[in-house]
Amino acid sequence: MNGSAGAIEGCYWQADRETREVSPALSGDIKVDVAVIGGGFTGLAAAYHLKVADPGLEIAILEAETAGFGASGRNAGFVMTLFGASVSMMKALHGKERVRQAHQYMVSAISALEAMIGEHAIDCDYERTGFLKIATAPAYISLIQDEIELFQSLGIEGFEWLDRDQLAARIRSPVFLGASWEPGCGLLNPVKWLNALRRLACANGARLFEGTRVSEVQRENGRYRLTCDH
Numbered sequence: 331m332n333g334s335a336g337a338i339e340g341c342y343w344q345a346d347r348e349t350r351e352v353s354p355a356l357s358g359d360i361k362v363d364v365a366v367i368g369g370g371f372t373g374l375a376a377a378y379h380l381k382v383a384d385p386g387l388e389i390a391i392l393e394a395e396t397a398g399f400g401a402s403g404r405n406a407g408f409v410m411t412l413f414g415a416s417v418s419m420m421k422a423l424h425g426k427e428r429v430r431q432a433h434q435y436m437v438s439a440i441s442a443l444e445a446m447i448g449e450h451a452i453d454c455d456y457e458r459t460g461f462l463k464i465a466t467a468p469a470y471i472s473l474i475q476d477e478i479e480l481f482q483s484l485g486i487e488g489f490e491w492l493d494r495d496q497l498a499a500r501i502r503s504p505v506f507l508g509a510s511w512e513p514g515c516g517l518l519n520p521v522k523w524l525n526a527l528r529r530l531a532c533a534n535g536a537r538l539f540e541g542t543r544v545s546e547v548q549r550e551n552g553r554y555r556l557t558c559d560h
């Protein structure tokens with residue numbers, strides 16, 4: 331990081347994006363109600379939603395590099411309901427009801443994201459494209475069909491099997507044998523989304539300090555003391 335531009339080196343999503351100013355590093359002691367460590371999706375969204383819920387909170391976001399430097403600025407941009415490992419493993423580990431709840435949570439997360447994009451007119455190239463999980467070998471056909479059946483047995487709707495011809499009508503390749511189709515999913519540019527979260531958090535009064543690595547977290551009398559580089 332050179333301290334003047336917030337572009338992430340070698341990041342596909344930023345190949346033709348303009349750079350942005352980097353927020354100054356924290357240079358002295360401050361006291362806040364909430365200190366968020368890390369300016370990725372989690373930290374920026376937490377700061378924004380906390381500020382909306384309670385505008386009086388003093389919130390500082392402490393980011394070691396630049397906001398979006400971690401996975402949030404480098405992911406595939408799929409907006410999907412996937413969680414954990416395979417659904418059969420999740421069911422074995424946590425039981426039917428927890429899997430149902432987790433899936434419902436993911437569905438509502440997509441709705442919340444779409445609502446936020448609409449409410450703030452966020453330009454993040456979001457499209458509700460749907461999600462295809464494609465079988466490229468015969469063994470995958472039964473695996474994917476079993477997964478759809480498992481979802482149905484759990485009372486989870488929204489997945490449909492597309493055979494080779496139905497799939498070819500959407501996306502044609504000689505190696506695509508069929509697919510699970512989940513229309514409720516989408517795609518976005520994660521860096522644009524991240525930058526929107528950063529703007530919203532800051533516009534609502536959260537303070538972002540970039541180039542500010544937290545090196546130690548200590549608990550003292552029910553409060554926390556964070557030590558940063560400077």
Ligand SMILES: Cc1cc2nc3c(=O)[nH]c(=O)nc-3n(C[C@H](O)[C@H](O)[C@H](O)COP(=O)(O)OP(=O)(O)OC[C@H]3O[C@@H](n4cnc5c(N)ncnc54)[C@H](O)[C@@H]3O)c2cc1C
Binds near residue numbers: 368372395396542
């Ligand atoms: C290759 C890849 C592809 C992915 N594809 C998808 C996808 O298509 N769809 C999807 O939903 N999810 C995807 N994910 C997962 C998704 O990107 C992550 O779940 C999400 O970005 C996590 O956000 P976060 O804010 O928790 O973490 P991060 O984005 O990693 O943010 C953590 C931040 O903390 C900072 N930090 C670390 N240590 C310190 C410290 N000591 N002091 C201060 N700051 C610190 C880091 O610099 C970083 O900016 C993908 C992940 C990867 C790696």
